[in-house]
Amino acid sequence: MLVPDLRNPTPTSHDDVLRQFQERLSAGLASGEYEPFVWPYRAFGPGLLMLYLLLPPTKSRFVYYARYPLFALIIYLSTDSILKCRSSMVTTGYGIGLLNAWAVLWSMSLIICNDARGEFRRIERRDDLDANWPVDEADGATTGAGRLVDGGLRARHVDGEAEDSSGSQQENRKSSDASKGEIFVWQTLPPTFYHRLDWVCDLVSNFRGVRWNHQISNLPPPPPHIQSSLKDPSVPSADARSHLTRTDLIRRDLPNFLLCLIALDVLKTVTLRDPYFWGLPPSTPSPFPYPCLFRISLSLVSVYTSLLTIFLLSPLLFGVLMGPEKLGQHAWPWLYPPFFGSVSQVYRKGLAGLWGQWWHQLFRYGFEQAGELAGRATGWKAKSQKGTLLRVAVAFACSGALHACASYTALGNTKPIYGSFAFFMLQPMGIIAQRAVSGWMKSGGLRARIPAWLRGIGNLFVVAIWCYVVGPIIADDFAATGIWLIEPLPISPIRALRGDGFWRWGGRWVRWHSADRWWRSGLAC
Known part of the structure; x- marks a missing residue:
């Protein structure tokens, strides 16, 4: 048990820390240093992205180029929220920085690095196609939007319904799953509002792009009956994961x-x-x-x-x-599909397997697009050594920035730059160092003389030592944010047995905030 110092009180329980967060927030609100996070006012940035994507399909150049000032406005609104908004609720405080930073990166991926309105497509089921719908020729997925359909997709669009170019509507009917009578098509931005709303909501919330033509690698292809309906040779063949x-x-x-x-x-x-x-x-x-x-x-x-x-x-x-x-x-x-890969990848590839294939890939597409943008700006091609290093460094820099923003908006005594950001910027150095040693051993013939099982144990050992050495950089910052003070579950049987109470949730989570301007009023948390 910690002994409190009356001159500089030290928390004697986690409840004391939460009270200090509340006092710090109250003082900041009173002085004008902080503002509460108010919905919907502080959600205008992501809201603008949604509104832009919801515009009806059009070839207007004005709509096409409007994405650039729109992106600048999203950056401004998100940055303003990160600088000003705080919450005594640990999850909200951490989320203010993380989600606003992600809103910028995700908006950049959808409307700057790509033209999602014109390039992205989703697999959908169509039970019946109207033969009278007009058909227009158009190119399919373009650079930056063709992960699922590598090499690009040639498609025909039926009033917004994308159909494989190898056949007509009648051929698509015949290629549907015979047992179900189902037809599957590549769906572009739909012309009808409610269909478009569903399409856009899925696009904005589906970070990994499952069933989209920008789906990240290492995810399962569509099942066979969908592929037979699409008749798209560029879609990878189904595997065991496709039969869930x-x-x-x-x-x-x-x-x-x-x-x-x-x-x-x-x-x-x-x-x-x-x-x-x-x-x-x-x-x-x-x-x-x-x-x-x-x-x-x-x-x-x-x-x-x-x-x-x-x-x-x-x-x-x-x-x-x-x-x-x-x-x-x-x-x-x-x-x-699972968010985490097989831990065997760490055994096989060390640090590269840890980050590239085992750890969750939720933000991967956004990180990749930032790296591609940097590659196009420098002219360094993806398969060149410089281009590969640049893209890896940018990906980790983006991850570091997301976590640093989350650390910044927390009320604890955090170190966003020297904690979270520094940790992620060290990761490519560790990966490069391990690969360099592996390459040196391979060129000298030493690697071939080491059994595969022993190399795997060596990879695990390197990862363990690396985490022990650099792990405290981010672990200390995580702890300082207060993230471990949250109650993850509403009940706690273990603490109930220890006499600490069974029900763990309580207090006021949201309140109505009235501001000097009506649009600044809303739900605060």
């Missing part, structure tokens, strides 16, 4: 979700015993032996478990509980 069923989702995700819930309760109970996880400095004494190793390990496990729990909600909620009966095409099981 609703039952498969239950078997794959439900046990993991239940285990995550138990793990979260255990982790929360354990972290509360160490004042470091309240947001106090690393020099604070720990009740556990080997504090540095314990804190790094627990931070990594907590981040992984928290993210996995959130990621498992979408397949279980949308793909299983609601299903096609309520959500239609949005509940196809193959639309919910």
